[in-house]
Amino acid sequence: MLFDTHTHIDQAEFDACRPEIVQRARAAGVTQLIAVGCSVAESEKCLAIAREYTGVYAAVGIQPNYVAQAQASDWSRIEQLAGEPGVVAIGETGLDRYWDHTPFPDQQDYFERHIQLAAKRELPFIVHMRDCEAEILEMLRAAHQQCGKLQGVMHSFTGDATLAAACVELDLHISFAGMLTFKNAAPLRDCARIIPLDRLLIETDSPYLSPVPVRGKRPNEPSYLPHTAACLAELRGLSLEQLAQQTTANAERLFGLQ
Ligand SMILES: [Zn+2]
Structure with missing residues (x-):
């Protein structure tokens, strides 16, 4: 049984086929997944979806690229949603210098709010x-000093082994998505070999970046998670069953679902 810790199955392209997407995921052994919001509207939709399907949970937040569009009242709505049953995480949050949709200081302000x-x-x-x-x-280290133990996940991780080690040091989990399977991702696979087993998570980040052998197929969907799981199992010298059991147990512990 696999746990897809990061999906955007709330997106409109899934509106007409969401029951089939969830059904196909279950048939592929992906029995639990998180629908992650990037704005207030998306967070509300993720929660509605979580309430509709067994094994589907919601994360609520304002993604850094969406912070500039947020209304003044949006943050208090996220704070409200955070207390709703079915919400298992805050986010997605973070920082993004690739796109220039939100001034960086505003991204930092919202990242800090999400952590708090x-x-x-x-x-x-x-x-x-x-x-x-x-x-x-820098911000995670400051938060770690202030809050003590951090509970969180670096989603769709693409950093190097040094960054991964620093994040593990800060109590964080590391989640790998389909990019792990890409031909040119040897450094990422090297990194995945050294993460402590109890900090490993997997995700599809659907509808983006389908794993090999369905790379290029869009939308990516949770039923493709076994490809990434198989890749990670091989890297770690585990059977697919062992890898599934470990990563699902990690996700259930982190997201309070035990
Ligand atoms: Zn995402």
Whole structure:
């Protein structure tokens, strides 16, 4: 049984086929998944979806690229949603220097808010990172000093082994998506070999970046997760069953589902 820790199955392209997407996931052994919001509207939709399907949970937050569009009242709505049953994480949050949709100081302000809200609610937070490793680490280290133990996940991890080790040091989990299977991702696979087993998570990040052998197929969907799981199992010298059991147990522990 696999746990897809990061999906965007709320997106409109799944509206007409969501029951089949969830059904196909279950048939592929993906019995639990998180629908992750990037805005208030998406977070509300993720929660509605979580309430509709067994094994589907919601994360609520405002993704850094969406912070500039957020209304003043949006943050208090996220704070409200964080207390709703079915919400298992805060995010996605983080920092992004690749796109220029939101001024960087505003991204940092919202990242800090998400970290604080997660601590207050005793929920994990979900970190998006693109082209800003040093800045992310700086804020995570400050939060670690302030809050003590951090509960969170570096989602769709693409950093190097040094960054991964620093994140593990800060109590964080590392989640690998389909990029792990890409031909040119040897450094990422080297990194995946050294993460402590009890910090490993897997995800599809659907509808983006389908894993090999369905690379290029869009949308990516949770039923493709076994491809990434098989790749990671081979890297770690585990059977697919062992890898599934370990990563699912890790996800259930982190997201409070035991
Ligand atoms: Zn995402």
